Amino acid sequence: MKSSFLILLCLSVLEPAVIAQNQPLSTPAATDRFVTRLMDKAGIPGLSLALIRHNTIAYSQGYGLTKADSTQRVTPATVFDAASLSKPVFAYAVLQLVEAGKLDLDKPLYEYLPYADVAADERYKKITARLVLSHASGLPNWRKNRQSNQLAMRYNPGERFGYSGEGFVYLQKVVEKITGKPINELMIERVFKPLQMTRSSYVWQPAFEADFAYPHDKESQPEDKGRFTQPNMAYSLQTTADDYARFVLAILNAKGLKPATIDQMLSHQRQLPKTFSGTEPLSPGLFWGLGIGIESTPTGDYFWHWGDNGTFRCYVTADRKRGDGIVYFTNSFNGLDIADDMVQQFIGGEHPAPAFLGID
Template sequence: MKLIPQKYLHFFLSVIFFSSISSCNNRTKKTSTNIITSFSGQSISFSEMDQFLESQMDSIGIPGLSIAIINDAKIVYHRALGLKDVDTQEKLNEKTLFDAGSTSKTPFAYLALKMVDQGILDLDTPLYTYLPYPDIAHDERYKLITARMVLSHTSGFPNWRFFNEDGKLDIKFTPGTGFKYSGEGFEYLADVLAHLKNIERNDLQKVFEKEIAIPLNMHNAYYVWNNYVTKNRASGHFEGKVNPGWGANKKKPDFRASYSLQTEAVSYAGFIIGLMQEKGLEKNTFDEMFKVHVENPEEEEGEDQDNRSWALGMVVNPTIYGPFYGHSGGNLSFTCEYQFSKEKKIGYVFFTNSEFSTELDEKLVAFLMKK
């Protein structure tokens, strides 16, 4: 599975601020005012936002959308719009699941850090001491790789080995000395976590449910597929036609730390709110998760990161309002974005069953700036 290229992992929230508004619960009920406040302090009604999203979906060509907006660490606006499948014309509902792509990495990073707090994993202990990795044993440098390196993309692993001419896993630079976005590292770390818990890898789903999904109100989220996922998952679309995408599909229902999460906006927003409120981890562990580990890196190919830095499992975008955290996800026929300010307790997350999250993100920010 090829994820969204790094150049598309841009973050536009440097110019966005949703000011806090009055009370709302953490699910899908409307607020008493039905108002979102824009960056300029102007009010946006729910009907205006509805009209904007529907018009953009139509003009961009997005079949289905699940979106949640967070103010004051609460979900103040949520919609499930459009079609689950263009062939069947079945409409989305609030239970409809989307392929989260690379945004799967952030909850997995939290899970790894939970095991740090429990004394099971150490961020700076070489992973091979927990579990040797035969696929890369030919390169002794792999014995330098730690969980911290994996979560900050400094392990030296490629994104995916199948992009190499020989299809074999290699190390692009001495671990800890450079930056390269890598799904391979996350998958190795998933094997390590399962080994340390003395469970099968797919049983990490149960650990995820206990440690993250239940306590952080991520009620509708699955790394491992089941009958519920199969029934409620949207169909992916590419160029307006149903397309299974590059990654998670019915033939690959196993736990994949880097891309297999199936979820929707309200559930993922619950997780974001948990991060905002520092729920579930020790204070010093949250400090490690949110601090910059790699500042404004360049990819090996010379591709710049648009002034984005990396925390653990998240991008950090510096702004005049303080740091914004986020990640993009893409699996050809599913794309998504989340962004939030921990300090301001604001943000948003959306999932689409199309290739057009970047286009929608640009239009959404422009709309909110004008109001």
């Protein structure tokens, strides 16, 4: 892919409209130096990168080590925890079910499947798939006691933005009920196989054992790698930067969904506050669509998301109009520290999302 990267980047330099947006590095070697310099500064042991230019994966590369005390290099085939980047992939499958007439975005989920964990609060009967995907379900991110079967509402459904993994768990249960299939099997059938995401799964696969990343703490010390045996649409996706870039391309090219559905996915469903933990003031340029974040700025509109499982952190941003994007995964607590620099270098423009996440 290096030769195509060089050609596409040279073409970008020749386009005045693009050069005003981003200043791509001229060679793969320059890109590699830039990324490794950021990694060294932030203390990130391993990183996998995929760059999209003009609706094509133009460059992919692995950097550093899968485990700090090993000699195994990160490659484009190295599997990482996607963390919350799991959510947009699930949202894509949910919207396929909407297109097929199997799920109504605005029908209360309890009409498909009552949820005993939160049934003591009648407000839950107002939760819909649209509210889950736009993070306005009123459910907390996670219940206080993760082993408890009791789940308390935080807000009235539809009242405000409130990021919620619990909402995705409820929607996962609904999807399994209406399709009659285990969720990972459904994701393989509807997403991974059609998009040729050959190293992706919401549960651990034996094929991952030969090339996967270990998590690292803030001091770059390796920790044990968890191997998910139960799928969770909010965070358990195991994937590669290359595979995830194929998913981003599906959004950019309306593959697997109608263009009108992609329009709805990337529409302004909910305005966000300026900071993740805040409520006011609202950001003039930050919104949530159906399963993914939206930046609307004077320099363009972008869709984005981040992943944070503590010791795996990752980021994606793409510009639908230009067909450009960046996907990167790290095996580090420090992995989001470089998100703003990476996006500015490879996408350019104004991006309020890093500040929303508290990234300096």
